[in-house]
Amino acid sequence: MDDREEVLATARRARLAAAALRLLTRDQKDAGLVAMADALVAATDRIVVANAGDVERARADGTSASIIDRLTLTPTRLADIAEALRDLAKLPDPVGEVIRGYTLPNGLQIRQIRVPMGVVGMIYEARPNVTVDAAGLCLKSGNAALLRGSSSAALSNRALVDVMRESLAASGLPQDAVQLVPGDTHESVKHLMTARGLVDVLIPRGGESLIRSVVDNSTVPVIETGVGNCHVYVDRDADIDKAVALVLNSKAQRVSVCNAAETLLVHADIADALMPVLIPAMAEAGIRLHADERFSRYAAEATITCEPVTDADWAAEYYSLDLAAGIVDSLDDALAHIARWSSGHTEAIVTDSQTAAMRFVAGVDSAVVMVNASTRFTDGGEFGFGAEIGISTQKLHARGPMGLPELTTTTFVVTGDGHCRT
Numbered sequence: 001m002d003d004r005e006e007v008l009a010t011a012r013r014a015r016l017a018a019a020a021l022r023l024l025t026r027d028q029k030d031a032g033l034v035a036m037a038d039a040l041v042a043a044t045d046r047i048v049v050a051n052a053g054d055v056e057r058a059r060a061d062g063t064s065a066s067i068i069d070r071l072t073l074t075p076t077r078l079a080d081i082a083e084a085l086r087d088l089a090k091l092p093d094p095v096g097e098v099i100r101g102y103t104l105p106n107g108l109q110i111r112q113i114r115v116p117m118g119v120v121g122m123i124y125e126a127r128p129n130v131t132v133d134a135a136g137l138c139l140k141s142g143n144a145a146l147l148r149g150s151s152s153a154a155l156s157n158r159a160l161v162d163v164m165r166e167s168l169a170a171s172g173l174p175q176d177a178v179q180l181v182p183g184d185t186h187e188s189v190k191h192l193m194t195a196r197g198l199v200d201v202l203i204p205r206g207g208e209s210l211i212r213s214v215v216d217n218s219t220v221p222v223i224e225t226g227v228g229n230c231h232v233y234v235d236r237d238a239d240i241d242k243a244v245a246l247v248l249n250s251k252a253q254r255v256s257v258c259n260a261a262e263t264l265l266v267h268a269d270i271a272d273a274l275m276p277v278l279i280p281a282m283a284e285a286g287i288r289l290h291a292d293e294r295f296s297r298y299a300a301e302a303t304i305t306c307e308p309v310t311d312a313d314w315a316a317e318y319y320s321l322d323l324a325a326g327i328v329d330s331l332d333d334a335l336a337h338i339a340r341w342s343s344g345h346t347e348a349i350v351t352d353s354q355t356a357a358m359r360f361v362a363g364v365d366s367a368v369v370m371v372n373a374s375t376r377f378t379d380g381g382e383f384g385f386g387a388e389i390g391i392s393t394q395k396l397h398a399r400g401p402m403g404l405p406e407l408t409t410t411t412f413v414v415t416g417d418g419h420c421r422t
Helices: 003-021 028-040 046-060 063-069 073-090 128-140 151-170 186-193 208-217 240-252 266-283 295-300 311-315 331-341 355-364
Strands: 097-101 107-115 119-124 142-146 178-180 201-205 229-234 261-267 288-291 322-328 345-348 369-371 408-415
Touching: 003 142, 003 178, 003 186, 028 046, 028 073, 028 151, 046 063, 046 073, 046 151, 063 151, 063 261, 073 128, 097 208, 119 128, 119 208, 128 142, 128 151, 128 178, 142 186, 151 178, 151 229, 151 345, 186 208, 201 208, 229 240, 240 261, 240 266, 240 345, 261 331, 266 295, 266 322, 288 295, 295 322, 311 322, 311 331, 322 331, 331 345, 331 355, 345 355, 355 369
Parallel strands: 119 142, 119 201, 142 178, 229 261, 229 345, 261 322, 288 322, 345 369
Antiparallel strands: 097 107, 107 408
């Protein structure tokens, strides 16, 4: 069997599993999620050993520290991943939810209800936690999951999927509800992207080149997730202590994630008061500044050296402690900068002015806007979704962190009593 036929055969099995999943009750799906969580914890040693092989290979290949951090599974992280499955089991089942319902003058009853997508394909990079999150979200929403992670996490993903499939079988649920896409070359990804009719939707999750490749080359419908060039704007009416805390948390709490801040904009009117406090705090946190001339002058007063900021810096998603920074003369200048350089992921304003906050929210065209909160809160778990399958930066169907409802479509159910159209 050639690579293409292997991928298509996997997709066909997923389609059969999806048909069975549509008929499951909430109790059955929730029991499956809890069983998967218990199985992952029980198999911690097995999974961590497999993950260590991936990490060792990544280090030998000179992979960056931020990517290795995303790749690494520890017993604590695995326990957190399992707990997210248990949290999913506690959430309402989206399937069958009535979006709207009404009765026409002729007596026909119309309801629009949520139903599963069917077969959801995931193409993602070195984040084995996505393997479990995607499988759990798909199971809860009644979808079969076809998972294509990167070769850098191959051992980890195989161990995770094997454990989850064993658990599904033991729970009396279809094993093929969770499958890895066979193959380790780009050709297998291409076959998945062109399996229209077998795969209902693809969700890419990773860097810009991966996402662009899927969007440009897929014949299967795609929900586009975007890179996170996230901005923090400190307004003229910001509280100094609050601003320092939010900038540091947004940038440095964890750098290897898409909701970490990559650009800082400071209103000129607050710079004299803010910079003597903020710049030393950023230096202590290890943040490396790529700054415009005005920002650099403030840094020089604190004997901090900045790299001159470039267009590439304003556009960058660093995945590191690097941060682009600049001074702006007004809120409108901040909005204009964000409109030019943002990836449409998350932007934050720090201000005590309700007027400024409202103008910022209205003026920013991004999936998430934070007011006096860290960009790091853009996350399905933090939003109460239990987990997320990605953060959509497109405007159709889903936008922002995607949880259970975003993994459903709808069906109109029309009930009559012998109604015939005249």
